[in-house]
Amino acid sequence: MFDNIMVLVAAPVFNIQLLLDGLFIGATYALAAYGLALVWGVMNVKNLAQGDFVIMGGYIAWWLGNHGIHPLWGVPVAIVFMFGFGWVVYVTIIRRVIDKELFTSLLATFGLAIVLAQVLNLLFGPEVQTANAGFPILSLFDNAVTLAQIKIIALILCALLALAVVLFMKKSRMGQAIRATAQDARAARVMGIDTDKVYAFTFSLNAAICGAAGALISMIWVIQPFYGISHSIRSFVIVTAAGFGNLPGVIMAGLGLGVMENYGGFVLGAEFQQVVVVGLLLIVLVWRQFQQHKLRRAVI
Amino acid sequence: MGVDKVNEMGGVNVGGKKYKLEVKYYDDESTPLRTAQLLERxxxxDGxxxxxxxxxxxxxxxxAPVVEKYExxxxxAEGAARSLFNKGYKYTFAVLSTSELYLASAIGLAAEVAEKNGKKASDVKIAMAFENDPFSLDVRAGVLADAEKYGMKIVLDDKMPRDLNDIxxxxTKVKAxxxxxxxxxxxxxGAATAARQIGEMKIDVPMIALTHCEGAKITTNFPGTVNGFLCPTQWAETLTYSDKYFGSASGYDKAVKAKxxxxxxxxxxxxQATAAVLVYADALERAGSLDPKKVRDALSATDxxxxxxxxxxxxxxxxTAKPMVLRQIQDGQYNVVAPSKYASHPLQWPRKASAN
Incomplete structure (x- = not known):
């Protein structure tokens, strides 16, 4: 462990590689986590199939790439397809569990996650796949740092998508309705908002966001039918750390998690890379608990 | 393939009487529990x-425990874990090389190259990344043992979790x-992820050895990157082995492709599945009996x-007689480069990723 830290001290240029890799992948985490925050905040549904939506988006881009269409087209295609898919899932499953207790929705989405992973496995096989975007790779600092152009493109697209969602939530009628429902669903219904439609739209929007994140991940990373769970966990860590309705928080937590993971893998070894994710979740929860405890005492 | 060939050649001669071979299969769905149940059946x-x-x-x-129980x-032909062969089983025989031998030959090759370049074998620095599962850790144990033999230095020893999608x-450590x-x-x-990221990060280590190259189809998916990778295999059609059934390794290759x-x-x-059938044919003839115990004794004397x-x-x-061979990916082809007595092509060193 200490040798690895010494490497970073002796050759600081490798910090740049770790930071960049972390930021690029963190941006896609933040995107998927924002979708989760939306569904969690508006509908109080904790979607355990979040990561599987991401992987589905990845397979869309990969599939297009295999059929002579540039995988970047996978981003818009995944958004449209996953929006429709999200709607179907809402109507068939989520609508039935939304007003039930917490465990019902957890179990339902967990079951959905298993089914989706197996369907992807049946359709595309269990191998690791990657969509080849075919952009050049830049070498910096005498080849010590490499930077694939597709990662820069993915980062820009992530930023644009996040911006589009924010504008949508602020400016459009539907965005306002979603925010109103999140604040108080009953009051929103009294005011004439069709909350069922708002829920359907929110869930579909989440699926679309996940699809876009997944399409980007398939180009900058690798996908596999059973990788969904690790993306779900990351989304939960980010949302738990940042809270709902806190977009800057989600972005910071997403980028931070990406960087922490890369540093964790470097310093502690690849076997501890995911320990960092779960470890952070634990720290955040303990800290939150501690904070709330203080708050409660102040109220008393 | 093996059964057809043996039967075609007149079957097995056991104590003066000719027998034809027949295989009875069940589908175990790759589930160990099911394997044991069906084997009992x-x-x-079925007798x-x-x-x-x-x-x-x-x-x-x-x-293995089931056949042990019934003697x-x-x-x-398809179970390579070392743990199969340290439990004292007397009725299990494997024609293939065990997993700790998969990459050990890469260490020998690295030592050879170092000496050829006027360096000592103990100067060789090795970086390793293995998945945290029984098979890969067996492979790691073999690499460690051989590296120790040469006194080589392990500079990196990472273990990858099962669902790690990023190395x-x-x-980056390898680069440093x-x-x-x-x-x-x-x-x-692991092979697919490694091939992708080695290309993306322009890792220029002169020698890279990787298992499961064929399974991960790295030559089709990452053609330029993987040029020069070393991949272990149990068998290759270019090897100079021969027997009375198929003539040679290439004869077998042709026979399978024709069929x-x-x-x-x-x-x-x-x-290796075919080889297992040939081993039985040979042992049955030598035992001169259909008594399982006598056949077991004949099997253990197989040479x-x-x-x-x-x-x-x-x-x-x-x-223990058969070596693992190492093939190097050279312009999209798998060519045997080690051990040197079986090599069909010289080793390309240092490896160079090609442009395409």
Missing amino acids: LINQ VKFVLGPYSSATTTAA IPMVE SATL LKPDLLVISGHNK FPSYKNVPYQTA MMTFYGPIKFAPEGNN
Whole structure:
């Protein structure tokens, strides 16, 4: 462990590689986590199939790439397809569990996650796949740092998508309705908002966001039918750390998690890379608990 | 393939009487529990006296205690875990090389190269990344033992979790530490992830050895990057083995392709399955009896040459006569480069990623 830290001290240029890799992948985490925050905040549904939506988006881009269409087209295609898919899932499953207790929705989405992973496995096989975007790779600092152009493109697209969602939530009628429902669903219904439609739209929007994140991940990373769970966990860590309705928080937590993971893998070894994710979740929860405890005492 | 060939040649001569071979299969769905159940059924209900092993180390591990209980011999061709051969099983025989030998030959090759370049073998620096599962850790144990033999320095020893989809942090370390040899084993997933990220991060280690190259189809998916990668295999059609059934390794290769035209490359898994049948034919003839115990004793005395390689069982049941060979990816082709007496092509060193 200490040798690895010494490497970073002796050759600081490798910090740049770790930071960049972390930021690029963190941006896609933040995107998927924002979708989760939306569904969690508006509908109080904790979607355990979040990561599987991401992987589905990845397979869309990969599939297009295999059929002579540039995988970047996978981003818009995944958004449209996953929006429709999200709607179907809402109507068939989520609508039935939304007003039930917490465990019902957890179990339902967990079951959905298993089914989706197996369907992807049946359709595309269990191998690791990657969509080849075919952009050049830049070498910096005498080849010590490499930077694939597709990662820069993915980062820009992530930023644009996040911006589009924010504008949508602020400016459009539907965005306002979603925010109103999140604040108080009953009051929103009294005011004439069709909350069922708002829920359907929110869930579909989440699926679309996940699809876009997944399409980007398939180009900058690798996908596999059973990788969904690790993306779900990351989304939960980010949302738990940042809270709902806190977009800057989600972005910071997403980028931070990406960087922490890369540093964790470097310093502690690849076997501890995911320990960092779960470890952070634990720290955040303990800290939150501690904070709330203080708050409660102040109220008393 | 093996059964057809033996029957075609007149069957097996046991004590002056000719017998034809016949295989009875059940589908174990690659589930160890199912393997054990179906094997009981084969032995108890179907009266099978000689067993061929299932596919994978996990199912073979489940099968071994069953054949041991009924004292029925099993010749297996697809279970390579070392743990199969340290439990004192007397009825399990494996024609293939065990997993700790998969990449050990890469260490020998690195030592050879170092000495050729006027360096000492103990100067070689090795970086390793293995998946955290029994098979890959067996491979790692073999690499460690051989590296220790040469006194080589392990500069990096990372273990990849089962669902790790990113090894860029590990590869960044590789870049910083500049090893002479990079060794990676993590089934098909590990091979695909490694090939992708090694290309993306322009890792220029002069020698890279990787398991599961064929399974992960890295030559089709990452053609330029993987040029020069070293991949271990149990068997290759260019090897100079020969026997009376198929003539030679290439004869077997041609026979399979003629019978099953959909095969462009004959996987070593097919070859070793055929070899297991040949081992039975040989042992049955030498035993001169259909008594499982006598056949077991004949099996343990096996010392034969096949198209698949020499077969001679250690007391633990693994085949110690056949070497693992290393193939290097050269312009999209898998060419045998080590051990040197079987090499069909010279080693390209240092490796160079090609442009395409």
